[in-house]
Amino acid sequence: MESLGDLLKQMPGGGSALRQADKLMEELLADPLVGKLRSKYPELDNETIRLNLNKIYQCTKEFRICSNCPGLDQCPNDFEGHYTELSCETVGGRVQLNDRKVTCKKLIARQSENKIRSRIRSFYVDDRALLEGYSADEIVSKDLERMKAVGQIIKYINVTKENGLQKEGLYLTGSFGTGKTFLMCYMLHELAKAGFTGAIVYMPEFVEDLKSLMLEQGKLKETVDLMKETDLLIFDDIGAENLNPWVRDHVLGAILNYRMNRKPTFYTSNYGLDAIEQHFSFTNKDGDELHKGQRLMDRIRPYVQPVHVTGHNKRGLR
Template identity: 30%
Template sequence: MENVGDKFKSIMATRNYADNYRKLMDQVFADPEVKLFIDEHRNELTDDSIKKSSSSLYEYVSKRDAMKKGTDAYAKGYEPKLVINNHAIEVSYQPTEAYLEQAKAKQIRGNIQDLGMSKALQNANLDDYYYENSPERKNALVNALDFIEAYETNPNEYHKGFYIYGSFGVGKSYLLSAIAHRLAKDNVKTTFLHFPSFAMDMKGLISSKTDSVTNRVDQVKKVPVLMIDDIGADSMSAWIRDDILGVILEYRMQNQLSTFFSSNFSMDQLEKEHLAVTAKGDFEPLKAKRLMERIKFLATPIEVNGKNLRND
Protein backbone atom coordinates (compact mmCIF):
# COMPACT_ATOMS: atom_id res chain seq x y z
CA MET A 1 0.00 0.00 0.00
CA GLU A 2 1.40 3.40 -0.99
CA ASN A 3 1.89 5.89 1.80
CA VAL A 4 -0.29 8.99 1.42
CA GLY A 5 2.54 11.34 2.30
CA ASP A 6 4.83 9.72 -0.25
CA LYS A 7 2.14 9.93 -2.89
CA PHE A 8 1.65 13.61 -2.16
CA LYS A 9 5.39 14.28 -2.39
CA SER A 10 5.68 12.38 -5.67
CA ILE A 11 3.02 14.57 -7.20
CA MET A 12 4.84 17.69 -6.04
CA ALA A 13 8.11 16.40 -7.49
CA THR A 14 6.88 15.99 -11.05
CA ARG A 15 7.79 18.48 -13.77
CA ASN A 16 4.27 19.86 -13.87
CA TYR A 17 3.92 19.76 -10.14
CA ALA A 18 2.21 23.16 -9.93
CA ASP A 19 -0.58 22.14 -12.29
CA ASN A 20 -0.85 18.69 -10.73
CA TYR A 21 -0.95 20.13 -7.24
CA ARG A 22 -3.59 22.70 -8.17
CA LYS A 23 -5.81 20.12 -9.83
CA LEU A 24 -5.39 17.74 -6.92
CA MET A 25 -6.23 20.33 -4.29
CA ASP A 26 -9.13 21.67 -6.33
CA GLN A 27 -10.63 18.19 -6.11
CA VAL A 28 -9.89 17.94 -2.39
CA PHE A 29 -11.36 21.33 -1.51
CA ALA A 30 -14.40 20.62 -3.70
CA ASP A 31 -15.13 17.48 -1.69
CA PRO A 32 -18.51 17.99 0.07
CA GLU A 33 -17.28 16.60 3.41
CA VAL A 34 -14.14 18.75 3.35
CA LYS A 35 -16.15 21.86 2.46
CA LEU A 36 -18.64 21.18 5.25
CA PHE A 37 -15.89 20.64 7.81
CA ILE A 38 -14.10 23.86 6.90
CA ASP A 39 -17.37 25.81 6.97
CA GLU A 40 -18.28 24.45 10.40
CA HIS A 41 -14.87 25.34 11.84
CA ARG A 42 -14.16 28.54 9.92
CA ASN A 43 -13.92 30.60 13.10
CA GLU A 44 -11.04 28.35 14.26
CA LEU A 45 -9.11 28.45 11.01
CA THR A 46 -7.25 31.01 8.95
CA ASP A 47 -6.65 30.88 5.22
CA ASP A 48 -3.00 30.12 5.95
CA SER A 49 -3.80 27.27 8.37
CA ILE A 50 -6.18 25.74 5.82
CA LYS A 51 -3.47 25.92 3.16
CA LYS A 52 -0.93 24.30 5.49
CA SER A 53 -3.44 21.51 6.17
CA SER A 54 -3.57 20.49 2.50
CA SER A 55 -1.68 17.23 3.00
CA SER A 56 -4.02 16.23 5.85
CA LEU A 57 -7.08 16.97 3.74
CA TYR A 58 -5.62 14.94 0.88
CA GLU A 59 -4.90 12.07 3.30
CA TYR A 60 -8.48 12.17 4.59
CA VAL A 61 -10.10 12.08 1.15
CA SER A 62 -7.72 9.39 -0.14
CA LYS A 63 -8.14 7.09 2.86
CA ARG A 64 -11.89 7.56 3.02
CA ASP A 65 -12.37 6.74 -0.66
CA ALA A 66 -10.02 3.75 -0.50
CA MET A 67 -11.89 2.34 2.50
CA LYS A 68 -15.22 2.76 0.70
CA LYS A 69 -13.83 0.79 -2.23
CA GLY A 70 -12.37 -1.84 0.10
CA THR A 71 -8.87 -1.32 -1.28
CA ASP A 72 -7.23 -0.01 1.89
CA ALA A 73 -6.42 -2.24 4.85
CA TYR A 74 -4.69 0.52 6.80
CA ALA A 75 -5.83 0.62 10.43
CA LYS A 76 -8.51 -1.98 9.77
CA GLY A 77 -11.61 -1.26 11.82
CA TYR A 78 -10.80 2.45 11.96
CA GLU A 79 -11.93 5.27 9.72
CA PRO A 80 -10.42 8.74 9.11
CA LYS A 81 -12.04 11.77 10.73
CA LEU A 82 -11.10 15.41 10.33
CA VAL A 83 -10.29 17.21 13.59
CA ILE A 84 -8.98 20.59 14.67
CA ASN A 85 -5.72 20.61 16.61
CA ASN A 86 -4.03 23.89 17.52
CA HIS A 87 -5.92 25.77 14.78
CA ALA A 88 -4.88 23.28 12.12
CA ILE A 89 -6.73 20.45 10.39
CA GLU A 90 -5.49 16.92 11.13
CA VAL A 91 -6.67 13.37 10.47
CA SER A 92 -7.71 11.21 13.41
CA TYR A 93 -8.41 7.50 12.95
CA GLN A 94 -11.39 6.41 15.01
CA PRO A 95 -13.10 3.01 15.38
CA THR A 96 -15.99 2.37 13.02
CA GLU A 97 -19.46 1.50 14.29
CA ALA A 98 -19.06 -2.00 12.88
CA TYR A 99 -15.77 -2.44 14.74
CA LEU A 100 -17.33 -1.21 18.00
CA GLU A 101 -20.25 -3.61 17.56
CA GLN A 102 -17.87 -6.50 16.95
CA ALA A 103 -15.82 -5.56 20.01
CA LYS A 104 -18.96 -5.37 22.13
CA ALA A 105 -20.15 -8.77 20.87
CA LYS A 106 -16.73 -10.24 21.64
CA GLN A 107 -16.85 -8.80 25.14
CA ILE A 108 -20.30 -10.30 25.72
CA ARG A 109 -19.15 -13.71 24.50
CA GLY A 110 -16.15 -13.46 26.81
CA ASN A 111 -18.43 -12.84 29.79
CA ILE A 112 -20.40 -16.05 29.20
CA GLN A 113 -18.79 -19.40 29.83
CA ASP A 114 -20.64 -21.71 27.47
CA LEU A 115 -20.87 -25.29 28.71
CA GLY A 116 -23.44 -26.78 26.39
CA MET A 117 -25.46 -23.84 25.08
CA SER A 118 -27.20 -24.85 21.86
CA LYS A 119 -26.80 -22.76 18.72
CA ALA A 120 -30.40 -21.58 19.01
CA LEU A 121 -29.62 -19.99 22.39
CA GLN A 122 -26.36 -18.25 21.52
CA ASN A 123 -28.10 -14.99 20.59
CA ALA A 124 -30.97 -15.19 23.06
CA ASN A 125 -32.48 -11.80 23.84
CA LEU A 126 -35.06 -10.85 26.44
CA ASP A 127 -36.65 -8.53 23.87
CA ASP A 128 -37.46 -11.61 21.78
CA TYR A 129 -38.88 -13.69 24.63
CA TYR A 130 -42.39 -14.71 23.62
CA TYR A 131 -44.98 -14.18 26.34
CA GLU A 132 -48.18 -13.22 24.52
CA ASN A 133 -51.31 -15.09 25.68
CA SER A 134 -49.32 -16.66 28.52
CA PRO A 135 -49.54 -15.09 31.99
CA GLU A 136 -46.94 -17.59 33.23
CA ARG A 137 -44.38 -16.60 30.61
CA LYS A 138 -45.06 -12.93 31.26
CA ASN A 139 -44.57 -13.49 34.99
CA ALA A 140 -41.27 -15.27 34.32
CA LEU A 141 -40.09 -12.38 32.15
CA VAL A 142 -41.07 -9.78 34.75
CA ASN A 143 -39.19 -11.72 37.42
CA ALA A 144 -36.15 -11.97 35.14
CA LEU A 145 -36.12 -8.21 34.52
CA ASP A 146 -36.55 -7.53 38.25
CA PHE A 147 -33.61 -9.80 39.02
CA ILE A 148 -31.37 -8.10 36.46
CA GLU A 149 -32.23 -4.63 37.78
CA ALA A 150 -31.63 -5.70 41.39
CA TYR A 151 -28.36 -7.46 40.56
CA GLU A 152 -26.95 -4.60 38.56
CA THR A 153 -28.02 -2.07 41.20
CA ASN A 154 -26.44 -4.01 44.07
CA PRO A 155 -24.03 -6.60 42.64
CA ASN A 156 -22.43 -7.28 46.02
CA GLU A 157 -25.68 -8.37 47.65
CA TYR A 158 -27.15 -11.86 47.38
CA HIS A 159 -29.88 -12.16 44.78
CA LYS A 160 -31.80 -15.42 44.71
CA GLY A 161 -32.15 -17.05 41.32
CA PHE A 162 -35.08 -18.98 39.82
CA TYR A 163 -35.99 -22.61 39.36
CA ILE A 164 -37.91 -22.43 36.09
CA TYR A 165 -39.91 -25.57 35.38
CA GLY A 166 -42.59 -26.69 32.97
CA SER A 167 -43.28 -28.83 29.94
CA PHE A 168 -41.09 -29.20 26.85
CA GLY A 169 -40.46 -26.29 24.48
CA VAL A 170 -41.97 -23.47 26.54
CA GLY A 171 -38.83 -21.33 26.56
CA LYS A 172 -37.18 -22.23 29.86
CA SER A 173 -33.67 -22.59 28.45
CA TYR A 174 -34.13 -19.57 26.21
CA LEU A 175 -35.03 -17.41 29.19
CA LEU A 176 -31.96 -18.54 31.15
CA SER A 177 -29.71 -17.81 28.18
CA ALA A 178 -31.35 -14.42 27.60
CA ILE A 179 -30.75 -13.46 31.24
CA ALA A 180 -27.11 -14.52 30.90
CA HIS A 181 -26.69 -12.42 27.75
CA ARG A 182 -28.27 -9.34 29.33
CA LEU A 183 -25.99 -9.61 32.36
CA ALA A 184 -22.97 -10.21 30.13
CA LYS A 185 -23.66 -6.92 28.33
CA ASP A 186 -23.09 -5.21 31.66
CA ASN A 187 -19.86 -7.11 32.24
CA VAL A 188 -21.29 -9.68 34.66
CA LYS A 189 -19.58 -13.07 34.38
CA THR A 190 -22.02 -15.93 33.87
CA THR A 191 -21.85 -19.64 33.10
CA PHE A 192 -24.53 -21.45 31.13
CA LEU A 193 -24.26 -25.14 31.93
CA HIS A 194 -26.32 -27.82 30.18
CA PHE A 195 -26.32 -30.30 33.03
CA PRO A 196 -26.68 -33.64 31.15
CA SER A 197 -23.75 -32.67 28.89
CA PHE A 198 -21.74 -31.45 31.87
CA ALA A 199 -22.29 -34.73 33.69
CA MET A 200 -20.95 -36.64 30.66
CA ASP A 201 -17.92 -34.36 30.52
CA MET A 202 -17.21 -34.96 34.20
CA LYS A 203 -17.17 -38.70 33.66
CA GLY A 204 -14.77 -38.24 30.76
CA LEU A 205 -12.40 -36.17 32.87
CA ILE A 206 -11.81 -38.98 35.34
CA SER A 207 -9.06 -40.38 33.13
CA SER A 208 -7.98 -37.07 31.57
CA LYS A 209 -4.32 -36.04 31.78
CA THR A 210 -4.90 -32.42 30.67
CA ASP A 211 -7.71 -31.37 33.01
CA SER A 212 -9.25 -32.54 36.24
CA VAL A 213 -12.71 -32.87 37.72
CA THR A 214 -11.68 -30.62 40.60
CA ASN A 215 -10.53 -27.83 38.27
CA ARG A 216 -13.71 -27.95 36.22
CA VAL A 217 -15.96 -27.98 39.29
CA ASP A 218 -14.03 -25.03 40.74
CA GLN A 219 -14.58 -23.03 37.55
CA VAL A 220 -18.31 -23.62 37.70
CA LYS A 221 -18.97 -23.24 41.41
CA LYS A 222 -17.23 -19.84 41.72
CA VAL A 223 -18.79 -17.96 38.80
CA PRO A 224 -20.91 -14.95 39.91
CA VAL A 225 -24.06 -16.15 38.12
CA LEU A 226 -24.66 -19.80 37.18
CA MET A 227 -27.38 -21.19 34.90
CA ILE A 228 -27.92 -24.95 35.34
CA ASP A 229 -30.04 -25.95 32.37
CA ASP A 230 -32.16 -29.07 31.96
CA ILE A 231 -31.52 -30.61 35.36
CA GLY A 232 -33.33 -33.92 35.67
CA ALA A 233 -33.24 -34.70 31.95
CA ASP A 234 -31.04 -37.80 32.40
CA SER A 235 -30.57 -40.33 35.15
CA MET A 236 -27.91 -39.27 37.64
CA SER A 237 -25.27 -41.37 39.32
CA ALA A 238 -24.67 -40.98 43.03
CA TRP A 239 -21.22 -39.59 42.21
CA ILE A 240 -22.58 -36.86 39.92
CA ARG A 241 -25.32 -36.02 42.40
CA ASP A 242 -23.20 -35.90 45.57
CA ASP A 243 -19.63 -35.14 44.49
CA ILE A 244 -20.32 -32.87 41.53
CA LEU A 245 -23.71 -31.19 41.80
CA GLY A 246 -23.70 -31.35 45.59
CA VAL A 247 -20.27 -29.70 45.83
CA ILE A 248 -21.24 -26.96 43.39
CA LEU A 249 -24.49 -26.14 45.18
CA GLU A 250 -22.95 -26.30 48.65
CA TYR A 251 -20.29 -23.78 47.67
CA ARG A 252 -22.79 -21.46 46.04
CA MET A 253 -25.13 -21.63 49.00
CA GLN A 254 -22.35 -20.91 51.50
CA ASN A 255 -21.07 -18.00 49.39
CA GLN A 256 -24.53 -16.76 48.38
CA LEU A 257 -23.96 -16.78 44.63
CA SER A 258 -26.90 -16.34 42.27
CA THR A 259 -27.95 -19.63 40.69
CA PHE A 260 -30.67 -20.51 38.18
CA PHE A 261 -32.14 -23.84 37.13
CA SER A 262 -34.43 -25.09 34.38
CA SER A 263 -36.20 -28.43 34.49
CA ASN A 264 -39.20 -30.39 33.25
CA PHE A 265 -39.73 -31.44 36.88
CA SER A 266 -41.25 -29.40 39.66
CA MET A 267 -39.05 -29.16 42.76
CA ASP A 268 -41.05 -31.91 44.45
CA GLN A 269 -40.80 -34.17 41.40
CA LEU A 270 -37.08 -33.51 41.04
CA GLU A 271 -36.47 -34.58 44.62
CA LYS A 272 -38.68 -37.66 44.72
CA GLU A 273 -38.58 -38.92 41.14
CA HIS A 274 -35.05 -38.03 40.13
CA LEU A 275 -32.56 -37.14 42.86
CA ALA A 276 -33.75 -39.86 45.24
CA VAL A 277 -33.17 -42.61 42.66
CA THR A 278 -29.64 -43.18 41.36
CA ALA A 279 -28.73 -44.51 37.92
CA LYS A 280 -28.23 -47.92 39.56
CA GLY A 281 -31.73 -47.85 40.99
CA ASP A 282 -30.72 -47.16 44.61
CA PHE A 283 -33.30 -45.21 46.62
CA GLU A 284 -31.67 -42.49 48.73
CA PRO A 285 -34.33 -39.98 49.84
CA LEU A 286 -32.24 -38.34 52.57
CA LYS A 287 -29.44 -37.41 50.15
CA ALA A 288 -32.01 -36.12 47.69
CA LYS A 289 -33.66 -34.03 50.39
CA ARG A 290 -30.30 -32.57 51.45
CA LEU A 291 -29.52 -31.55 47.88
CA MET A 292 -33.01 -30.16 47.39
CA GLU A 293 -32.62 -27.90 50.41
CA ARG A 294 -29.70 -26.26 48.67
CA ILE A 295 -31.67 -25.78 45.48
CA LYS A 296 -34.53 -24.20 47.44
CA PHE A 297 -32.11 -21.84 49.17
CA LEU A 298 -30.64 -20.77 45.83
CA ALA A 299 -33.75 -20.49 43.68
CA THR A 300 -37.41 -19.50 43.75
CA PRO A 301 -39.70 -21.84 41.75
CA ILE A 302 -41.43 -20.31 38.72
CA GLU A 303 -43.69 -22.48 36.60
CA VAL A 304 -43.84 -21.83 32.86
CA ASN A 305 -46.25 -23.71 30.63
CA GLY A 306 -48.11 -23.18 27.39
CA LYS A 307 -47.75 -24.30 23.80
CA ASN A 308 -44.57 -25.94 22.59
CA LEU A 309 -42.72 -23.15 20.73
CA ARG A 310 -40.41 -25.64 19.05
CA ASN A 311 -43.30 -26.84 16.89
CA ASP A 312 -44.06 -23.34 15.54
Protein backbone atom coordinates in the same frame (compact mmCIF):
# COMPACT_ATOMS: atom_id res chain seq x y z
CA MET B 1 -8.63 1.64 0.30
CA GLU B 2 -7.18 3.54 -2.67
CA SER B 3 -4.20 5.71 -1.65
CA LEU B 4 -3.43 9.23 -2.79
CA GLY B 5 -0.48 7.91 -4.81
CA ASP B 6 -2.72 5.45 -6.64
CA LEU B 7 -5.20 8.23 -7.37
CA LEU B 8 -2.52 10.51 -8.84
CA LYS B 9 -1.29 7.71 -11.09
CA GLN B 10 -4.83 7.20 -12.43
CA MET B 11 -5.38 10.85 -13.33
CA PRO B 12 -5.67 11.34 -17.09
CA GLY B 13 -3.25 13.36 -19.19
CA GLY B 14 -0.02 11.70 -18.19
CA GLY B 15 1.20 15.03 -16.79
CA SER B 16 3.69 15.59 -14.04
CA ALA B 17 2.96 14.73 -10.42
CA LEU B 18 2.88 18.46 -9.72
CA ARG B 19 0.09 19.12 -12.23
CA GLN B 20 -1.81 16.09 -10.91
CA ALA B 21 -1.46 17.37 -7.37
CA ASP B 22 -2.70 20.79 -8.52
CA LYS B 23 -5.78 19.14 -10.02
CA LEU B 24 -6.48 17.20 -6.82
CA MET B 25 -5.94 20.39 -4.82
CA GLU B 26 -8.56 22.12 -6.95
CA GLU B 27 -11.03 19.28 -6.43
CA LEU B 28 -10.49 19.22 -2.68
CA LEU B 29 -10.92 22.98 -2.37
CA ALA B 30 -14.31 22.61 -4.08
CA ASP B 31 -15.30 19.68 -1.84
CA PRO B 32 -18.09 20.64 0.64
CA LEU B 33 -16.41 18.50 3.30
CA VAL B 34 -13.22 20.55 3.04
CA GLY B 35 -15.38 23.68 3.17
CA LYS B 36 -16.84 22.52 6.49
CA LEU B 37 -13.36 21.76 7.79
CA ARG B 38 -12.20 25.29 6.90
CA SER B 39 -15.27 26.79 8.53
CA LYS B 40 -14.35 24.98 11.73
CA TYR B 41 -10.68 25.96 11.42
CA PRO B 42 -10.46 29.36 9.64
CA GLU B 43 -6.68 29.26 10.01
CA LEU B 44 -6.50 26.33 7.56
CA ASP B 45 -5.00 28.03 4.51
CA ASN B 46 -4.28 26.74 1.00
CA GLU B 47 -0.60 26.17 1.74
CA THR B 48 -1.42 23.90 4.69
CA ILE B 49 -3.97 22.04 2.59
CA ARG B 50 -1.38 21.48 -0.16
CA LEU B 51 1.13 20.15 2.36
CA ASN B 52 -1.49 17.75 3.75
CA LEU B 53 -3.24 16.54 0.60
CA ASN B 54 -2.89 12.91 1.66
CA LYS B 55 -4.52 13.45 5.08
CA ILE B 56 -7.39 15.48 3.63
CA TYR B 57 -8.00 13.06 0.78
CA GLN B 58 -8.01 10.17 3.24
CA CYS B 59 -10.51 11.94 5.49
CA THR B 60 -12.96 12.81 2.70
CA LYS B 61 -12.71 9.34 1.17
CA GLU B 62 -13.41 7.58 4.48
CA PHE B 63 -16.24 9.97 5.36
CA ARG B 64 -18.10 9.02 2.20
CA ILE B 65 -17.47 5.31 2.76
CA CYS B 66 -18.77 5.56 6.32
CA SER B 67 -21.83 7.52 5.17
CA ASN B 68 -22.78 4.48 3.07
CA CYS B 69 -21.31 1.89 5.43
CA PRO B 70 -21.16 -1.59 3.84
CA GLY B 71 -20.95 -3.19 7.29
CA LEU B 72 -18.07 -3.76 9.65
CA ASP B 73 -16.98 -7.04 8.06
CA GLN B 74 -16.75 -5.34 4.64
CA CYS B 75 -15.13 -2.12 5.88
CA PRO B 76 -12.67 -0.96 3.16
CA ASN B 77 -10.96 1.71 5.29
CA ASP B 78 -7.23 1.28 5.88
CA PHE B 79 -7.85 0.58 9.56
CA GLU B 80 -10.99 -1.53 9.79
CA GLY B 81 -13.70 -0.01 11.96
CA HIS B 82 -11.95 3.37 12.14
CA TYR B 83 -12.11 6.65 10.25
CA THR B 84 -9.78 9.65 10.00
CA GLU B 85 -10.58 12.81 11.94
CA LEU B 86 -8.71 16.08 11.29
CA SER B 87 -7.93 19.00 13.58
CA CYS B 88 -5.82 22.15 13.34
CA GLU B 89 -3.47 23.88 15.72
CA THR B 90 -1.02 26.74 15.38
CA VAL B 91 2.49 26.03 16.63
CA GLY B 92 5.22 28.65 16.43
CA GLY B 93 3.18 30.73 14.03
CA ARG B 94 2.66 27.80 11.66
CA VAL B 95 -0.61 25.97 11.08
CA GLN B 96 -0.44 22.22 11.59
CA LEU B 97 -3.06 19.75 10.41
CA ASN B 98 -3.30 16.71 12.67
CA ASP B 99 -5.04 13.44 11.93
CA ARG B 100 -6.15 10.65 14.25
CA LYS B 101 -8.02 7.40 13.86
CA VAL B 102 -11.44 7.30 15.51
CA THR B 103 -13.28 4.08 16.32
CA CYS B 104 -16.64 3.91 14.57
CA LYS B 105 -19.90 3.24 16.42
CA LYS B 106 -20.29 -0.20 14.84
CA LEU B 107 -16.89 -1.36 16.11
CA ILE B 108 -17.54 0.12 19.56
CA ALA B 109 -20.83 -1.82 19.69
CA ARG B 110 -19.10 -5.04 18.62
CA GLN B 111 -16.31 -4.60 21.17
CA SER B 112 -18.90 -3.97 23.86
CA GLU B 113 -20.84 -7.09 22.84
CA ASN B 114 -17.66 -9.19 22.81
CA LYS B 115 -16.80 -7.94 26.28
CA ILE B 116 -20.26 -8.96 27.46
CA ARG B 117 -19.93 -12.41 25.89
CA SER B 118 -16.50 -12.88 27.46
CA ARG B 119 -18.22 -12.81 30.86
CA ILE B 120 -20.37 -15.82 29.94
CA ARG B 121 -19.13 -19.42 29.71
CA SER B 122 -21.15 -22.08 27.95
CA PHE B 123 -20.79 -25.79 28.63
CA TYR B 124 -22.42 -27.96 25.94
CA VAL B 125 -25.11 -25.37 25.20
CA ASP B 126 -25.78 -24.28 21.61
CA ASP B 127 -23.92 -20.96 21.35
CA ARG B 128 -26.67 -19.55 19.13
CA ALA B 129 -28.72 -19.13 22.30
CA LEU B 130 -26.05 -16.74 23.57
CA LEU B 131 -24.82 -15.11 20.35
CA GLU B 132 -28.15 -13.85 19.03
CA GLY B 133 -29.32 -10.44 20.11
CA TYR B 134 -32.06 -9.96 22.63
CA SER B 135 -34.92 -7.54 22.70
CA ALA B 136 -37.05 -7.07 25.81
CA ASP B 137 -40.07 -6.40 23.57
CA GLU B 138 -39.48 -9.64 21.69
CA ILE B 139 -39.02 -11.58 24.93
CA VAL B 140 -42.42 -10.35 26.09
CA SER B 141 -44.34 -10.54 22.81
CA LYS B 142 -42.96 -13.78 21.37
CA ASP B 143 -45.44 -15.83 23.39
CA LEU B 144 -48.01 -14.00 25.50
CA GLU B 145 -48.81 -17.22 27.41
CA ARG B 146 -45.44 -17.01 29.19
CA MET B 147 -45.95 -13.35 30.17
CA LYS B 148 -46.02 -14.12 33.91
CA ALA B 149 -42.72 -16.01 33.76
CA VAL B 150 -41.10 -13.26 31.70
CA GLY B 151 -42.25 -10.71 34.27
CA GLN B 152 -40.61 -12.70 37.08
CA ILE B 153 -37.32 -12.91 35.18
CA ILE B 154 -37.27 -9.21 34.27
CA LYS B 155 -38.02 -8.35 37.88
CA TYR B 156 -35.12 -10.56 39.00
CA ILE B 157 -32.78 -8.87 36.52
CA ASN B 158 -33.78 -5.40 37.72
CA VAL B 159 -33.42 -6.30 41.41
CA THR B 160 -29.94 -7.72 40.76
CA LYS B 161 -28.88 -4.65 38.80
CA GLU B 162 -30.10 -2.36 41.58
CA ASN B 163 -29.08 -4.33 44.67
CA GLY B 164 -26.28 -6.61 43.53
CA LEU B 165 -25.97 -10.38 43.40
CA GLN B 166 -28.86 -12.21 45.08
CA LYS B 167 -28.53 -15.35 47.19
CA GLU B 168 -31.62 -16.89 45.62
CA GLY B 169 -31.75 -18.09 42.03
CA LEU B 170 -34.67 -19.22 39.84
CA TYR B 171 -36.04 -22.67 39.08
CA LEU B 172 -37.78 -22.68 35.69
CA THR B 173 -40.17 -25.52 34.95
CA GLY B 174 -42.43 -26.08 31.99
CA SER B 175 -43.14 -28.25 28.99
CA PHE B 176 -40.68 -28.96 26.19
CA GLY B 177 -39.78 -26.00 23.98
CA THR B 178 -41.45 -23.21 25.97
CA GLY B 179 -38.23 -21.17 25.96
CA LYS B 180 -36.76 -21.86 29.41
CA THR B 181 -33.17 -21.96 28.15
CA PHE B 182 -33.76 -18.92 25.94
CA LEU B 183 -35.07 -16.91 28.92
CA MET B 184 -32.09 -17.90 31.05
CA CYS B 185 -29.69 -16.87 28.28
CA TYR B 186 -31.50 -13.55 28.10
CA MET B 187 -30.99 -13.11 31.84
CA LEU B 188 -27.28 -13.98 31.53
CA HIS B 189 -26.86 -11.52 28.70
CA GLU B 190 -28.60 -8.68 30.54
CA LEU B 191 -26.66 -9.22 33.76
CA ALA B 192 -23.37 -9.62 31.89
CA LYS B 193 -23.97 -6.09 30.58
CA ALA B 194 -24.08 -5.03 34.23
CA GLY B 195 -20.68 -6.67 34.83
CA PHE B 196 -21.69 -10.07 36.27
CA THR B 197 -20.03 -13.29 35.11
CA GLY B 198 -22.07 -16.36 34.29
CA ALA B 199 -22.03 -19.96 33.08
CA ILE B 200 -24.70 -22.18 31.59
CA VAL B 201 -24.30 -25.96 31.72
CA TYR B 202 -26.33 -28.45 29.66
CA MET B 203 -26.65 -31.20 32.25
CA PRO B 204 -27.10 -34.39 30.11
CA GLU B 205 -23.86 -33.83 28.18
CA PHE B 206 -21.99 -32.44 31.18
CA VAL B 207 -22.68 -35.55 33.23
CA GLU B 208 -21.54 -37.80 30.36
CA ASP B 209 -18.35 -35.77 29.94
CA LEU B 210 -17.56 -36.02 33.65
CA LYS B 211 -16.69 -39.69 33.09
CA SER B 212 -13.69 -38.69 31.00
CA LEU B 213 -12.84 -35.76 33.28
CA MET B 214 -12.38 -38.25 36.13
CA LEU B 215 -9.11 -39.16 34.40
CA GLU B 216 -8.06 -35.50 34.12
CA GLN B 217 -8.14 -34.29 37.70
CA GLY B 218 -6.64 -30.90 36.85
CA LYS B 219 -9.28 -30.16 34.23
CA LEU B 220 -12.04 -31.48 36.48
CA LYS B 221 -10.96 -29.19 39.34
CA GLU B 222 -10.73 -26.21 36.99
CA THR B 223 -14.27 -26.85 35.68
CA VAL B 224 -15.77 -27.37 39.14
CA ASP B 225 -13.98 -24.29 40.53
CA LEU B 226 -15.32 -22.15 37.69
CA MET B 227 -18.87 -23.32 38.44
CA LYS B 228 -18.36 -22.59 42.12
CA GLU B 229 -17.01 -19.08 41.59
CA THR B 230 -19.00 -17.66 38.67
CA ASP B 231 -21.58 -15.07 39.72
CA LEU B 232 -24.52 -16.74 37.94
CA LEU B 233 -24.65 -20.50 37.34
CA ILE B 234 -27.39 -22.16 35.29
CA PHE B 235 -27.94 -25.92 35.19
CA ASP B 236 -29.92 -26.38 32.01
CA ASP B 237 -32.33 -29.32 31.54
CA ILE B 238 -31.60 -30.77 34.96
CA GLY B 239 -33.38 -34.08 35.43
CA ALA B 240 -32.61 -35.25 31.89
CA GLU B 241 -29.13 -36.50 32.86
CA ASN B 242 -28.23 -40.08 33.80
CA LEU B 243 -26.97 -39.54 37.35
CA ASN B 244 -24.50 -41.70 39.19
CA PRO B 245 -23.68 -41.37 42.93
CA TRP B 246 -20.27 -39.77 42.30
CA VAL B 247 -21.69 -37.01 40.10
CA ARG B 248 -24.58 -36.36 42.46
CA ASP B 249 -22.68 -36.40 45.74
CA HIS B 250 -19.15 -35.27 44.88
CA VAL B 251 -19.60 -32.96 41.90
CA LEU B 252 -23.08 -31.46 41.92
CA GLY B 253 -23.30 -31.62 45.71
CA ALA B 254 -19.91 -29.93 46.13
CA ILE B 255 -20.79 -27.11 43.73
CA LEU B 256 -24.15 -26.42 45.37
CA ASN B 257 -22.75 -26.72 48.88
CA TYR B 258 -20.20 -24.02 48.05
CA ARG B 259 -22.66 -21.67 46.34
CA MET B 260 -25.54 -21.72 48.81
CA ASN B 261 -25.72 -18.48 50.78
CA ARG B 262 -23.00 -17.09 48.51
CA LYS B 263 -24.14 -16.92 44.90
CA PRO B 264 -27.36 -17.75 43.05
CA THR B 265 -27.85 -20.94 41.07
CA PHE B 266 -30.51 -21.32 38.39
CA TYR B 267 -32.19 -24.35 36.85
CA THR B 268 -34.33 -25.24 33.88
CA SER B 269 -36.21 -28.51 33.97
CA ASN B 270 -39.24 -30.37 32.73
CA TYR B 271 -39.70 -31.57 36.31
CA GLY B 272 -41.02 -29.66 39.32
CA LEU B 273 -39.13 -29.55 42.61
CA ASP B 274 -40.84 -32.63 44.08
CA ALA B 275 -40.24 -34.69 40.94
CA ILE B 276 -36.60 -33.64 40.71
CA GLU B 277 -36.07 -34.80 44.29
CA GLN B 278 -37.25 -38.26 43.25
CA HIS B 279 -34.83 -38.11 40.31
CA PHE B 280 -31.93 -37.30 42.63
CA SER B 281 -32.93 -40.12 44.98
CA PHE B 282 -32.39 -42.85 42.39
CA THR B 283 -29.25 -43.95 40.59
CA ASN B 284 -28.72 -46.96 38.34
CA LYS B 285 -25.91 -48.11 40.59
CA ASP B 286 -27.41 -47.84 44.07
CA GLY B 287 -31.16 -47.69 43.42
CA ASP B 288 -33.28 -45.59 45.75
CA GLU B 289 -31.40 -43.44 48.25
CA LEU B 290 -34.03 -41.06 49.54
CA HIS B 291 -31.76 -39.34 52.04
CA LYS B 292 -29.21 -38.56 49.29
CA GLY B 293 -31.91 -36.94 47.17
CA GLN B 294 -33.22 -34.97 50.13
CA ARG B 295 -29.71 -33.85 51.03
CA LEU B 296 -29.18 -32.42 47.55
CA MET B 297 -32.61 -30.77 47.57
CA ASP B 298 -31.69 -29.04 50.83
CA ARG B 299 -29.13 -27.17 48.70
CA ILE B 300 -31.66 -26.31 46.00
CA ARG B 301 -35.20 -25.80 47.28
CA PRO B 302 -34.52 -23.04 49.87
CA TYR B 303 -32.38 -21.07 47.40
CA VAL B 304 -34.66 -20.75 44.39
CA GLN B 305 -37.84 -18.97 43.36
CA PRO B 306 -40.02 -21.34 41.29
CA VAL B 307 -41.01 -19.97 37.86
CA HIS B 308 -43.52 -21.88 35.73
CA VAL B 309 -43.01 -21.20 32.02
CA THR B 310 -46.14 -21.84 29.98
CA GLY B 311 -46.67 -21.46 26.25
CA HIS B 312 -46.40 -23.38 23.00
CA ASN B 313 -43.44 -25.43 21.77
CA LYS B 314 -41.08 -23.09 19.89
CA ARG B 315 -38.43 -25.59 18.86
CA GLY B 316 -37.78 -25.38 15.16
CA LEU B 317 -39.38 -21.89 14.99
CA ARG B 318 -36.34 -19.79 15.92
